[in-house]
Structures are given as C-alpha cells and as structure tokens.
Amino acid sequence: MIARRNSGERLLRMALPKGSLYAESVALLERAGYDTTGLADPGRQLTLRAGDMEFIIGKPTDIPVYVAYGAVDVAIAGKDTLVESALDVVEMADLRFGACRFVVAEPEDAERSVAEIYRHLGVIRVATKYPRVTEQHFARRGLQVELVKLSGNIELAPLIGLADQVVDITATGRTLKENHLRIVDDVLESTARFVANPVSLKTNSDRVTGLASALAAAAATD
Amino acid sequence: MQPLQSMAPVTPRGFRDVLFEEAREREAVERAMSAVFALWGYDPVETPVVEEAATLQIGIPGEIERSAFRLFDLDGSLLALRPELTVPIARLTASRLAGMPGPHRVRYATEVFREQASLRGQARQFTQVGVEFIGARGPAADTEVLLLLIEALSAAGLESFTVGLGTAEVLRALLDRAGGTDEWRQAMIAAAQDRNLVEIDRLSAREDLHPDLAFAFRELPNIRGGREALERCQALALACECRDSVCSVAETWRTLEALGHGDRIQVDFGIMRSLDYYTGLQIEAYAPGLGLPLAGGGRYDRLLSAFGDPAPAAGFALGLERVMIALAEQGRTPRLESLDAVLGGRMPAEVFAAAARLRGAGWRVRLATGRTGTALVREADDFSALEALVVEGDTIRRVDRHGEAAIPLGDPVPEPPRLTWAAKGGDAR
Numbered sequence: 001m002i003a004r005r006n007s008g009e010r011l012l013r014m015a016l017p018k019g020s021l022y023a024e025s026v027a028l029l030e031r032a033g034y035d036t037t038g039l040a041d042p043g044r045q046l047t048l049r050a051g052d053m054e055f056i057i058g059k060p061t062d063i064p065v066y067v068a069y070g071a072v073d074v075a076i077a078g079k080d081t082l083v084e085s086a087l088d089v090v091e092m093a094d095l096r097f098g099a100c101r102f103v104v105a106e107p108e109d110a111e112r113s114v115a116e117i118y119r120h121l122g123v124i125r126v127a128t129k130y131p132r133v134t135e136q137h138f139a140r141r142g143l144q145v146e147l148v149k150l151s152g153n154i155e156l157a158p159l160i161g162l163a164d165q166v167v168d169i170t171a172t173g174r175t176l177k178e179n180h181l182r183i184v185d186d187v188l189e190s191t192a193r194f195v196a197n198p199v200s201l202k203t204n205s206d207r208v209t210g211l212a213s214a215l216a217a218a219a220a221t222d
Numbered sequence: 223m224q225p226l227q228s229m230a231p232v233t234p235r236g237f238r239d240v241l242f243e244e245a246r247e248r249e250a251v252e253r254a255m256s257a258v259f260a261l262w263g264y265d266p267v268e269t270p271v272v273e274e275a276a277t278l279q280i281g282i283p284g285e286i287e288r289s290a291f292r293l294f295d296l297d298g299s300l301l302a303l304r305p306e307l308t309v310p311i312a313r314l315t316a317s318r319l320a321g322m323p324g325p326h327r328v329r330y331a332t333e334v335f336r337e338q339a340s341l342r343g344q345a346r347q348f349t350q351v352g353v354e355f356i357g358a359r360g361p362a363a364d365t366e367v368l369l370l371l372i373e374a375l376s377a378a379g380l381e382s383f384t385v386g387l388g389t390a391e392v393l394r395a396l397l398d399r400a401g402g403t404d405e406w407r408q409a410m411i412a413a414a415q416d417r418n419l420v421e422i423d424r425l426s427a428r429e430d431l432h433p434d435l436a437f438a439f440r441e442l443p444n445i446r447g448g449r450e451a452l453e454r455c456q457a458l459a460l461a462c463e464c465r466d467s468v469c470s471v472a473e474t475w476r477t478l479e480a481l482g483h484g485d486r487i488q489v490d491f492g493i494m495r496s497l498d499y500y501t502g503l504q505i506e507a508y509a510p511g512l513g514l515p516l517a518g519g520g521r522y523d524r525l526l527s528a529f530g531d532p533a534p535a536a537g538f539a540l541g542l543e544r545v546m547i548a549l550a551e552q553g554r555t556p557r558l559e560s561l562d563a564v565l566g567g568r569m570p571a572e573v574f575a576a577a578a579r580l581r582g583a584g585w586r587v588r589l590a591t592g593r594t595g596t597a598l599v600r601e602a603d604d605f606s607a608l609e610a611l612v613v614e615g616d617t618i619r620r621v622d623r624h625g626e627a628a629i630p631l632g633d634p635v636p637e638p639p640r641l642t643w644a645a646k647g648g649d650a651r
Contacts, residue, residue: 001343002547005511069343070513090417197513198417202386202490202506205446 003071012053012207015067015075017060021192024097025076032211032218064089064195073200074208079190080169084130090201092208093194093216100171102133102187107158108180114164118143127157128167137167137187155179236338236346242560244546248349250556251549252331252542255351255374262370264329264353269310271333275300280528281309282499291335291346303335308522308537311354316529324533325357331542345543352519352539359523359534361473364503367536368478371507371517372486378545379554380509383516385486387478388493388504389471390520392442392455395464400435402428410439414494419443434461446490448479455491470502495520505538509548516544562586562638564602566593566621567613576613583635587611595625608639 005013016025016039023040030036035051042048048055056072061084063077068087078098082089104126106114118124126145128134129152138145148163155176157163167187170176176183194215196208233239240248256266278287282305290302304310307330319326331351338344351374355367368385375383393414397407406428413421422443426436438458445451445458452472459465471489478487493504495518503521519538526533549555562585567573573591580587590601594612598621602610610621611631618631 001345002512002514002544004547004551005513068513070511088416091420094420094423193420199508199513199515201417201492202446202488203384203508203510209444 001069003066003069005070010052011049012074012204012211013056013072014053014211015056015058015063015072015077017063017075017077017081018057019060021060021076021078021098022057025192028076028095028097028215028218031221032214034211034214061085067195067197070197070199072197073204074194074196074211076192077195079193080130080133080188082193082195083188083190084132086132088198089195090198091193091195092201092212093219095192095194095215095219097219098192099190100169101189102130102137102167102169103173103176103183104137104165104167104185104187105155105176105181105183106165108182110158110164114184117164124165125163126165126167127154127163129154130167130169133188134167137185141185155181234346235340236344238345238347243558246558246560247556248542248546250558251378251545252349252351254377254379254556255540255545256329256331258373258377259329259353259370262327262366264327264370267311267314267328267330268332269304269307269314269330271303271335272301273304273310273313275302277313278302278305278309281312281525282306289336289338291337305336306334306539307332307350307352308354308519308539309525311356311537312522312525312535313529315354315356315533315535316526316531319356320531325355325363327353327355329353349542350539351542351545352517352537354535354537356526356535357533358536359502359521361470361477363534363536364470364474364521365477367503367519367538368474368487368505369481369483371505371519371538371540372483374540375507375516375545379549379556380545381552381554383486383507383509383548384488386446386488386490386493386506386508387471387475388490388506388520389467389502390494390497390500390504391467391470391502392459392464392491393494394497395459395467396435396438396442396462399462399464400431400439402431411497414443415496417443417492417494432462438462443492443494446488446492448475448484448489451489451491455489474503499525503536507538507540509544509551511551512544512548514544516540516548559606559608560586561588561605561607563609563611564588564590564593564598564605564607565611565613565618566590566598566601568592568594569613572613572615575616576611576618579635580611580618583637585635585638594627595621597625599623599625 026036026039037050038048046057060081063075064082064085064087066072067075067089114124124145126134127148127150131147131149154166154168157166194212201208278290290305292302295301333347334350335347338346353370355363371385410425423440426439441458445455456468459468475489493506495504499522500520501523505519506515507517509516517538517540521536523534565577565587570591577587577589590598598610611618612621612627619627620629622628
C-alpha cells in the first residue's frame, strides 16, 4: 500500500501524536519558530493548516503508518511506537521529551520466583501491549516466553493469573507500584523522535532537514 | 452427478486480478519501458517462478530473504517463490551463460512474490521491470544503468521524477578507517541502512573514534544534491584519508550532467540499501508525492562469486504498480482505445473474410456474427468500439447510430480511425 497524494501539493504535511506527547510537541514547534496557530486547542479538528504546514493529529500508534506509507512527510512519534510498528521511517532527531521506559515487571509478592517457574515449566507467560518489543527482548535474553497481547490494564494480568510477568511502559513507576508490581528488568528507553518518510527526505530535502535541525536545536536548549 | 461444492469466489489476501482497462495500461507501460531496454541491446530472459530456498539464502541478505514466500514440494525440498530477479539471474548467468562471451545485458518484466503480514494492506505479488548489466564495471557501466532508468521512466510517460545516485563505498571506507569492535561495525551498518540518524549519532560518540571520522559518519547520510554535495563528500573523504571512495560516483555524476540529466539526478550519500549486497553504485528513483521509491538497484560485484562465477554486475528493478500510481497522480496514464470496430453480418463466412481484410489493414475488430442494425450499434457501445461495421457479400459498410447500413468503407480497406486521428495531431496510442 502506498498513500496517494496530489503531487502538486506545496504544503509540508506533519503528523502530531494525540495524548501525552501532544502539548510538548506543539510547544517545541513554537520554540523552533514555526507557526502553531490553532494547534494548542484544535478542538475536534484532525487536520489544520498553519503557515506553510499542514498538521494531522493522529493516534500515536498510527503515526508510524502515516509516515511509512507516505501519507505525511514528517511526524513526531514516541520511540516506543516506532519500535513496535517496525516500519520503514527515517529517524532524524531525538527530541528528548516524553521520556519513558519499557520494563519487565512481576508481582512483589510472587510466591514462586520466575526463575523457579522457568526451571519447572520451561516457559514464562508474559502479558503486554507491545508484542514485538517484548519478543525481541526475551529473544535477546535467550528466554522462552508465551506472549499474550492485551489492549490495556496490563498490570491486571499477573493479578488474575494470566501472566507471570508483564512488559509495559512507565514514566515514574507509580502505576506499577500501586498494583504491587516491581520492576525486574529494563527493556528499552524511549523519548519522542522526529521522523520522516524516506522519500520525502529525498524529494523535499531542504524543508525536512531544516525542520529536523530546528527541532533538534530547540530540544537541546530546553 | 454430485453437485459441485460451492465457495465464495475470492483471491488470497494480497493477490488480485487485473482486468481489461488496467491490464491494457499496464501492458502499454511495461512495453514502453522494455522497448527502451531492447533499444540498448538488452535481451529478455525468463527464470522459474520458484527457486531453491538455498539459492536465495546465498544471494539475498536479510529482509528480502526473510520475506520470501516458501513452500515444500513432494520431495521435501524447500522452495521459494522469487522475491526479486537479481539473484535468479545471477544463478542463471553463473550456470547457463558461463563461458559465453560477455558482458551480458539482460532484461525482464515479470511477477515477484513477497510474504507480508496481514492488515498492513500490502500486496504479496507485484511486477518488476528491470535490467542487469553483468561483466562490466566502472563509471561507464554505472552510467549506462542510470541512463536506462531515466529513459525507461520517461518512456513510461512520467513527467516528474528524480533518480538518486549513491555509493556504498564511502561508508565502507569510513568503517575500515574507524576500526572498533565487530559489534560496533554491525550496529553502524544497521543504523545506516535503517536511516536511523539518532543511532548513528550515538554510535559516532565512541570515545576512541577520531573526530574527523565521527563528523563524517554523522554528515554522510545528510549529503545530497548536485555538484556541491559531491564536493562536501570529497572534503569529508579527504579529511578521513579515503578520497578514492568518492571517485567513481563523482565521475558518473559528471558524465550524466554533461549529457543534460543534471536536474534529474541527485547525488545522495544517504541511500544505503544493503551493505552485504551492494558494492559501489546505489540507485533509487522517486516521484513527488509518492512515499515509496519507484525503483531500486545498484552494483553487486560480489554476488556472482557466491555462485562460483565471479563477475561485476549492476542493475535495477522498477515496480510497475508504483509507476502506474505515479502516472495516475501526474495525470499521465496512457490513453488507450482497445477496439476500432465491431463487425456484424448474416453470413459467418463473409464476416470472417471481411475481418481478415480489416485486421490486415491494422483494425482491431471484434466479431458479432449474426448481428446487424441496432443490436450491432448496442454492441459497439458496450465495448467502446469506435465504429460499427456490417458486411454484405464482400462490401463492408459503416452502420450509423440508427442501425442503418450506410457508406461503404471502401476497397482496399482504409486505415483504422485512430491512425487518422494521430495524423490530425491526436493521441497516437
């Protein structure tokens, strides 16, 4: 599949993730000197023009798809969603905000240690929203796991006996703690990244690289 | 007799039928590009749809090899549907063409297959049109391959496109100068291929790395453009004592510029398709507004030695589906009439004889034996024929909108109407 866009279009199209990265993305664009009129409070609008840019406001996990298939030229996306999507995008700059990490966690009061489970049953059951990241992590550790993909409330899985461990994202570790889970391993550090479609980088080179360096500079002076 | 079990008429995910209008347009574009290759003396080859999986494993690294469509035959051999043509043609060259005088210039236009996960909206079968130039190296050979690509895209009807010209040699030379652990080297290659500039930046911060090299690793993927891009890269390479690595791409670019293609060609040191596979030249082609390359290729001087017949080689493959999308986006899809006339008449023998005379004069004719009058006009409309004709005895007459047989076509049969239009300055196709 490939996005079909009018080739006469002169606007650079940029996707911004809804949710936790949104406010800081807009603030960074503003600091970098871009026109962000209307972005701070877009209401229900999903597309918005400001200056010579067209902004698309999308669900974070869909943003790598927009970029890889060429529906947008550039975007801000969390490293976590990039890794999980495993799509072909150019990662141009680390914007440093939105830091969080993927961790492996298990119940604080687990009766049997995971090591013991592994010794006797030969497999660990892991629940996660991020199957690809999780699979890669355990493959690197050489551990055999049974993965179950859930859509939310991952911390519930060990409590109801569905999984021995979870792989989830945490910024402060509070949600995990409140659910009596402790972190046992680090998987991946994530921050917001500026990404570009590989072909947009070639055909619209000056504007894409200009935006990348402006955002990287603004992120560095924060 | 048992009734046949019924089932929903569907194609497997990622496969599709191509019908009339689209099929005609694809055929026209594919032929236009193949005709360019033929004019350059490239000969067509056909390879089997399946290859031994081991053949692909030797030839293609990583991603493409992993995405091959695999199957077992009754002997238990592991086979794969060809995911591309370069490796099958290298195998063919090393076996069937061994000992024959080279260099070999071959072309192809055929289906390839790639396994794709569901719900990504990706096709599992598509058509590649391409060339391989085997047994020649150096800037002249590279230039020939690039010219073929430019001419093929122009012949397809594309108005607006760019060809990116890169090289694997600068990165390879920098890596050799940089030393470091094998792990570091592999990580740098992976980051360059994934175009992960954040990771390249991190890896370039290695403590014992010379500052000139660190700077070069960070800069290289961002260098693209014309003469000034070449000069920037030459300056980097000079500082890192690997100036020779830029020579070939510089000469190729200068030749293409002298031939007047300076605005079509962009030197781009960020193109890094696969370092295991490509040695030297790397090619991509882009259309504005299309988020994936139209074509990819390069020089792969080491591939043929994997099949025991070392020879330098270069080539590219165009994705026909992507070219068709780019044409549609630029409003350049070929305008094709499929049919000049439907031919009716009461006597089958007269109709067949008249049709032979029409075809001899270049008419595309669809037979409607037994039909005359308004039924014939309706059939002409249904199949978008330019004329409705009817034969009585040995006279072919035009049929008007009311189904009345009117003016005789004349003897000998004149040229079909499309040729007349072309003569008037209309679309010859």
